[in-house]
Amino acid sequence: MEFKESQAIYLQIADHMCEQILLDKWKTEDRIPSVRELAVQLEVNPNTVMRTCEYLQQYEIIYNKRGIGYFVTPNAGKKIKQLKKERFLANELPQFFRNIYLLDIELDELKTHYEKYKKSHFR
């Protein structure tokens, strides 16, 4: 896995794990690879992976069965979307707002762009 420069490693690992779930590589109620396996595979400190697991557990994307390991929560996909939305609103949107403010772009103008984009990409 190639790590980006800006984001904390545990958050990048969280993204990576969420992707495995969204791509259905890790299915609902499956046991995910152990902290140690993930640490070796990603070449990172197991404490970092542990932090990722605690973070994802806090958002109810995975859950812990004592002594067995972490499992994918039913509805994990929904929770992931919720988490991603939260993070987007907190981190990326202010950046985006800053840009459109500096470039004098009004929300109405943006709306037409957005509708056009949706049409060409998702219909």
Place this chain on the structure above:
Amino acid sequence: MISIQNLSFSYRKNKPLFENLNLQLEAGHIYGLLGKNGAGKSSLLKHIAGLLFPQQGHCKVMGFESRYRQPAFLQNLFMVPEEFYLPQVHIKGYLNTYAPFYPNFDRKAFHNYMEEFHIPVDQRLTEMSYGQKKKVLISFALAANTKALILDEPTNGLDIPSKSQFRKVIAAAVSDDKCIVISTHQVRDLDNLIDSIVIIDDHKIIFRQNVEAVTDRLCFKNVTNMAEAGNVLFSDSSIRGHAVITPNEGTEHSRIDMELLFNAVLEKRESISQIFN
């Protein structure tokens, strides 16, 4: 696990290397020991391993005073020095001679590590390159399964693929009862392995924080314009823009740039340490 109290040491009179140095290291962590050339990284590691003796103060590992080098201490500590000597024997002979000193030595693990590093086991140690010898020694060190593992510049001399193999074997070796200390200049080789940063300078430890505490308090980012950055504690400019450290004001955790942090701690020690106090 490792406890150093009021350590003072000098190689020559009136030129102290350590003055009242204090450091506590716990099991379950990988510590990255950083410092300039000549700051005393290797000398500190040698004190821990019982290869140098404190002139004042104490250096204890698992309750044993390192300098007495008691068997129960030596069985549970392994150090891979930067410069080392390996005898003129086959790997098998080396194992048969040295492994019995380590009661927890795991031969199967040794062969797994050697395989991971792609080193054939039927070779004579003297027929090997420096990098290959180093990999044998690292494999031995990990297989020895000691509670304390000390690695002085372990990635020096390793080629590009073996750096990745090295990270894998270290990640596999950490456990709650082990304390791993790695000194390094090549922080980029190891920055995802290290979970606590220890910086030595000016005869003492000037910084010791875990990665979590650092990212809680500091924010590392790259900006094209310094005006965007806000309250800059430290910056390093290049063609690609400015790498800056700012206080973390409630934003998402950023990735630590250990080189930048190291330079910041050395140059702006006051303002950085204020944030952690």
